[in-house]
Amino acid sequence: MADDARFRWIVETMDVGPADRVLEIGPGSSDSIACISERLDDGHYVGIDRSATAIARAVKRYAALIDSGRVRLAQVGLEELRLDHTIDGIAFAPGDFDKVLAVNVNLFWTKQPTAELAVLRQLLGPDGTLNLFYGYGSPDAAATSPKVPPGKLVQHLAAADFTARAIVAGDLLGIIARPR
Numbered sequence: 001m002a003d004d005a006r007f008r009w010i011v012e013t014m015d016v017g018p019a020d021r022v023l024e025i026g027p028g029s030s031d032s033i034a035c036i037s038e039r040l041d042d043g044h045y046v047g048i049d050r051s052a053t054a055i056a057r058a059v060k061r062y063a064a065l066i067d068s069g070r071v072r073l074a075q076v077g078l079e080e081l082r083l084d085h086t087i088d089g090i091a092f093a094p095g096d097f098d099k100v101l102a103v104n105v106n107l108f109w110t111k112q113p114t115a116e117l118a119v120l121r122q123l124l125g126p127d128g129t130l131n132l133f134y135g136y137g138s139p140d141a142a143a144t145s146p147k148v149p150p151g152k153l154v155q156h157l158a159a160a161d162f163t164a165r166a167i168v169a170g171d172l173l174g175i176i177a178r179p180r
Helices: 005-014 032-037 052-061 063-068 114-123 150-159
Strands: 021-025 044-049 071-075 085-087 090-092 097-103 124-134 162-169 172-179
Touching: 005 032, 005 097, 005 124, 005 162, 005 172, 021 032, 032 044, 032 063, 032 097, 044 052, 052 063, 052 071, 063 071, 097 114, 114 124, 114 150, 150 162, 150 172
Parallel strands: 021 044, 021 097, 044 071, 097 124
Antiparallel strands: 085 090, 124 172, 162 172
16 A cells, blocks of 8 residues: 555545546656555546656556556646547546546646636546645645645636535645536
């Protein structure tokens, strides 16, 4: 099991279940991949990252999980992702995912990510959630890392027809959003 308390809290907060289909945006080669995939039985994890270096590191670090079929990785930026296209052998179609995760991805608050949120809305299945998390510390520690303004995130999500709620634990901020 991955030992990063931050990712354990994120996975618990997202309520990842054994059959969930999870898409992570920008995972690099972080512990999030192991924390999510260890909870999956019939489900699967797909990580997309624009960095070829990050994908290469993740492929090396998580080779056994990739070989098991539970984890798949693709080199593509969210802004390039299109529905009904195959990237690195992974097809992306409407309703393919139960949960979408992004950890410390600035795109969601530094600009109005209208096109990206539209794609994510389509990728989410019924009752799917978009989970945005920010912070580098522990859910049990004092807040020390700078955070994005939750109001700005909620505002961008509302403009894209999502409802959202904020969760704060220690040094971590989470925004859980659902399409309306």
